[in-house]
Amino acid sequence: MPANAVIQTIALGSPQWTPLGGKSTVAQFTLIADPKNTSNINLRFRQGVPAEWPPGAAAPFESVDMAELEVQGSPGHSLLIAGFAPGTDPRGRAGEDSSRMFVPSQPAPIGGGVEPGGGEIG
Secondary structure, three states: OOEEEEEEEEEOOOOOOEEOOOOOOEEEEEEEEOOOOOOOEEEEEOOOOOEEEOOOOEEEEEEEEHHHEEEEOOOOOEEEEEEEEEOOOOOOOOOOOOOOEEEOOOOOOOOOOOOOOOEEEO
16 A cells, blocks of 8 residues: 655744644654754644643654644744655544543654653643
C-alpha cells in the first residue's frame, strides 16, 4: 500500500492557534520544534491544556489526526512535521473515544535538542 509523505514547516507568530493539518489526516509523524526558536512553543490536542515545547524538542506521534493538534508560538518561531499517512486515502478523523494523547517522557532526540517532559495532553 503506498504512503503519502507529510513534510511541512509551520511558521508561527500569530496569537491564534494554528492546526497542523487543514483537513483530517491520521498519520505517523515526528514534530520538531526549531532549535533556533528563542523560547517555548505551545502544543495542544483537541483544544485541551497546552504543553510547552522548548527549542529543539522532538517527539514521534503514531495514528494521530493532525487536524486535532494545534500550535502557537512567537514571531520567527517554527515547527517541522515529517512523516507519512498510509495508503492512497488516509483514514481520516481519529475515534471520538480517544480523547487523550500520550507525550513520551523520552522523545527522539534531534541534534542534542532539549526534550519536552512526559505526560498527557487533553
